[in-house]
Amino acid sequence: MLPPPRLHQPLRRVVVTGLGCASPLGGTAAESWRRAQRGESAAARFDIDGASFVAARCGDLALDEKREKARVVALALRAAAEAVRDAGGLEAHAPARRGASIASGVGGLGDIVDAAHRVAEGKKLSPFFVPRALCNTAAGAVSLEHACAGPVQTSAAACAAGAQAVGDAFRLVQRGDCDVALCGGAEACVDEVALRGFARMGALSRDGAARPFDAARSGFVLGEGAAVLVLEDAASAARRGARAYAELRGYGLGGDAVHMSAPPPDGAGVLRAARAALGDANFEPDLIDHVNAHAAGTPAGDAAELAALEALLEGRRGDDALVASTKGATGHLLGAAGALEACFAVLALRDGLAPATAHLAAPLPTSARVTLVVEATRRDLRVALSTSSGFGGTNAALVFSHVSGDLGVEARVSVL
Secondary structure, three states: OOOOOOOOOEEOOEEEEEEEEEEOOEOOHHHHHHHHHHOOOOOEEEEEOOEEEEEEOOOOOOOOOOOOOOHHHHHHHHHHHHHHHHHOOOOOOOHHHEEEEEEOOOOOHHHHHHHHHHHHOOOOOOOOHHHHHOOOHHHHHHHHHOOOOOOEEOOOOHHHHHHHHHHHHHHHHHOOOOOEEEEEEEEOOOOHHHHHHHHHHOOEOOOOOOOOOEOOOOOEOEEOEEEEEEEEEHHHHHHOOOOOOEEEEEEEEEEOOOOOOOOOOOOHHHHHHHHHHHHHHOOOHHHOOEEEOOOOOOHHHHHHHHHHHHHHHOOOOOOOEEEEOOHHHHOEOHHHHHHHHHHHHHHHHHHOEEOOOOOOOOEOOOOOOEEEOOOOEEOOOOEEEEEEEEOOOEEEEEEEEOOOOOOOOOOEEOOO
C-alpha cells in the first residue's frame, strides 16, 4: 500500500555539512579553493597524436581507475569520499534516508569514442562498456559506495547540470524524501574528440586562456573534475553536532528558448533563474553580497550574463555585489562546473572572501551595482548566488547564506 500523500508538509531547512573536490587545481576542496581564490590557472598545453591543445586536467591524483570504472566515476568517488569524511560520515542516517544526485554533461564520452574505434577495427567491446558510458554511471557508483538507498538521480543539463543536481538534492531533503544527500557533478572528457568538437564550434579560447568578463575574451578552456556537497536536514545536523558551512536557501531555473548554444543578449534566462532562486529563498536582490558567475570567457555568454546580473541588482542599496568567475582558474568543467562553483560560493561565505577572476585584465564596463572582482577581495559576505548556464538554453541558480537561528525550527510550510 502506498503511503498517504504528505499534504501541507513543512519544508525543512537544508545545510551544507560536507565538501569534496577533485579539480584541476587540486585533489581536495581546501587545495582547490586555496588556488582558486588566488586566481591560479590550471590550464596547460599538451599534445594528442601530434596535435597541440590547451586544457585544465586533474593531473596525477592517484585515481582508483579500474577496468570496470570510468575516469568520470573515479573522480566522482574521490570527491564524494572527501565530502562524506568532511561531514563526519553518514552513519546517523539509515541507507533508505540517504540520497545521491550526481550530474554529468557527457558521462563516459571517452569510452564511447574508444568503443567506436574497437568496432571499426573488428575488436570485441568490453563487457563494462555500457555501464561505463552511461551518463548516470557516477551517480550510481556514488550511491553504491555510500549505501544511498533513497532517491538516486542524475542531471544531464549540459553546463548547468552540476547546479541542477545540487538544486534537485535540495528539494529532496527540503521536502523530506531523504535526510541527507550527496550531490554535485563529475566530468572527464578532456580528449581529442571533445576538444576538436568545441574548437569546431568556435567555443574554445584562441589564446589558451579563459578570460571571464574581459574585453579580450575569446572562449573557454576545457576542464575536468568532480565536486560533491553533503546536504543535510538542518535539524538532524544540529542533533548530531555537525558543523554547517552554510544554508542552501533557494534554487531557481530559467530557459532561454532562443538558440541551442547562444544566449539572448539580455541574459533573460539567467535572470529568470536568479530571480526564481531569490524568490524561493524569500530574499531581495539587496541581500546578495557575492556572485560566483557562470562566466566561462565566451564573448556572447559573458556579456549576456553580465546584463542579467546588472538587471537583477539594479537599484541595489549598500555596497556593490562582488561578482567573480573561477573558470579562469579551473577551466570549464561542463557538467561538474556548477557543483564546483557551488562549493566555492560556500567557502567564500565561510572565509569572507570573493575569489580572484584569473586573466581579468580589462574588465567589461558595468552600469549597475556590480563590481567585477579582479583580485581576491575580503568582505563580510552573508549571501552568495551561484549561476550556471548550459547548451539548450538551460540556466540554474543557487542561493546560499550564513547559517542563522535555531536549526531545529522548520523554515516554511508547503501548500503542495
